[in-house]
Amino acid sequence: MTSELEPVRPLSLEEIRAARARIAGTIQRTPLFRLDLGSAYPDIRLKLENLQPTNSYKVRGAANAVAMLSETDRRKGVWTISAGNAGQGVAYAARAAGVPCSVVVIETAPAAKIDRMKALGARLLPVPYEIAWKALDEHAYPGMEGTFIHPFDDHNFIAGHATMGLEILEDLPDTAVVIGAIGGGGLITGVGSAVKALAPGVSIWAAEPETAAPAALSFARGAPQVFPDWKASFVDGAGGHSVFPRMWERMRPVVQGSLVVSLEETRRAMRMMAEKARVVAEGAGALALAAALSGRAGRGPIVAIVSGGNVDLTTYCKLLEPTSVSA
Secondary structure, three states, X not given: OHHHOOOOOOOOXXXXXXXXXXXOOOOOOOOEEEEOOOOOOOOEEEEEHHHOOOOEOHHHHHHHHHHOOOHHXXXXXXXXXXXXXHHHHHHHHHHHHXXXXXXXXXXXXXXXXXXXXXXXXXXXXXXXXXXXXXXXXXXXOOOOOOEEOOOOOOHHHHHHHHHHHHHHHHHOOOOOXXXXXXXXXXXXXXXHHHHHHHOOOOEEEEEEEOOOOHHHHHHHHOOOOEOOOOOOOOOOOOOOOEOOHHHHHHHOOOOOEEEEEOHHHHHHHHHHHHHHHOOOOOHHHHHHHHHHHOOOOOOOOEEEEEOEOOOOHHHHHHHOOOOOOOO
């Protein structure tokens, strides 16, 4: 499969702007919210992608990828691989376009994400995380038919995410740093491509949990790495087993590095957003704020991308309790 893939190439501003026009009727232009924490903290703005129709940024890439399919490919239907947010995005965009959708879904995905995918009309095939990650690497899964939309290693998917970078600089021209969660790398590559094209001096950082931090290891060693001690946690929407070589090629020119945060720092960031901004963020959606609060990204202005808010409410309430939760 890999030999048939389109070669990796940089995103152009022309492609990003075209994607913005293409998806304007499907996605929301989300706001920047200033998190006023006082002078002891960095100047932080939250990019509220949890307010998208599927409560995750993934709908940006999905809407662009589905819109660019040929009529022949649409008739075949589409499928993707997901822990929940990409599956919702593709299912949402596919339903709007009248295209059948199937999702190879990680079997430990939260019930809230599984229920939403079903409600959007997707056919689900649950598999273990390791099997899903292997299928992502191979761009294939036995028995799946139709056009595969990769949830991160897809040029058009990444171009959709890049539209967020245009909005960030329009709303905060003096942005110094942008931080976004990383799982496969599509979010931070897309946003970084747009921001760097318009404001090369802005630093772009990924953020990942201590339990799954292959990007930080890859930047430290200068090559894509497998994370040796991967563990599942409540941060189910970010933190992969490894950095794929194709994604390393995409992200390295536009991403400064990856900031690793603890599960406790992530949980505290979720609680802070709930208390200070009345924002519901899932674990992955809180990684960027946790990284910003660590002080390692400077004083700002920092844009922390709240990548999603798809979390089971029972789990969410437990995570917000004063005692720490590690899994």
